[in-house]
Amino acid sequence: MAGVRGVADPLEEVFSSALTRRIFRRRWVLLPDYVPETLPHRERELRRLAEVLAPALRGEKPGNAFLYGLTGTGKTAVARHVLMRLEGKARELGVAVRAIYVNVRQRDTPYKVAASIAEGVGVRVPFTGLSVGEVYERSVKRLKRLGGVYIVVLDEIDFLAKRPGGQDLLYRLTRVNQELGGNAWVSLVGITNSLSFVESLEPRVRSSLGEVELVFHPYTAPQLKDILEDRAREAFNPGVLGEGVIDLCAALAAREHGDARRALDLLRVAGEIAERRGDPLVTEEHVYAARIEIERDRVGEVVRGLPLHAKLVILAIIRRQGAREGKSVYTGEVYEEYKRLTAELGLEHVTLRRVSGILGELDMLGLVKSRVVSRGRYGKTREVILDADPKAILEALQEDPMVARLLED
DNA sequence: CATCCACCGGAAATAGGGGGGC
């Protein structure tokens, strides 16, 4: 393709500005899955987890551990950091230690978890077709032959326990060492942000998993500031951060139960916005814009991933709520509106039971807030209120050709 | 103070689409 010399070429402009990297030096340092060199204000937790797992270096069975605390309190980062260092040390010593990290929210069925572990021990499995038990047994067989120490981290483990068969798999995992008969060792590290989850576990699973429990408390604003300053030094070119930017990110995140991931997201997206606009400095204004952009992206992504009837249900909520000036709506009311929408499209409607389930799902996805209330004589039902920007939702709904038919007018 | 509304929410089953192992 011949270049268009002398004429403004929009792509060329994009490319060259990407190359100058005027804002970021190493942007990925701010991405959520980056494992930092240092974890300020988590020294105690790092040390404790390391103590639990260290026996692996002698080829002995490490302990099981359970980490809990709210999102963005450093659980995952601590786990990954310790595992990285442990594997490094083991390599140095020539000891067979292998860490297997599974995010159970992303791999949220017993089969997927078992398959992830299988891959982690070097067993190739198809993505479907086998039973969970089969996958599990193949892994055990290979482990017996290979030997070594394995540390399996189950992040957001509550999502596994909730699924049918999830507890069974957990139970089997907690006693896999008996099956291995000393040829290899497996230790489990469970991570969750749900305290109530711990109580919902079968006692035998809980006692095994919770040999050591570490509680992660929310970061305070000054602590978040330390974290951000650490990372910002790596991530940005010198002098590009405007006055008060870090403080603002820390303050906004501290307001949300001290969520470090949120703080880092704000800082990163603020930088991205500045870069995109060609501004030489990241300012507080960029941070505010980042907050909006993050939320819009989140909502858009969630809504796009919804099945058709869930999309219709959320549209029904918006319609009903719009008609009642942003006040809450009840299940029955939503259901009626939803049925109207399906009729308009000439579609079958799902049952009330299902819509009730969808309402619960929308709540978990953070699009809606709902609580069960009793209106006495007038029955018990769920009170639903929108918890996301309706404009962002509608924008995403627009992209569904079926739903879009309802939005023309 | 018993009643009874309007759902709630667990459990199990189905549909229907994608794949094993031997």
Add this chain to the structure above:
DNA sequence: GCCCCCCTATTTCCGGTGGATG
């Protein structure tokens, strides 16, 4: 080829329940 497995969305069935009302 036969029989078994997984996954998601949904249906069916059904016992449960907080509190305004009569």
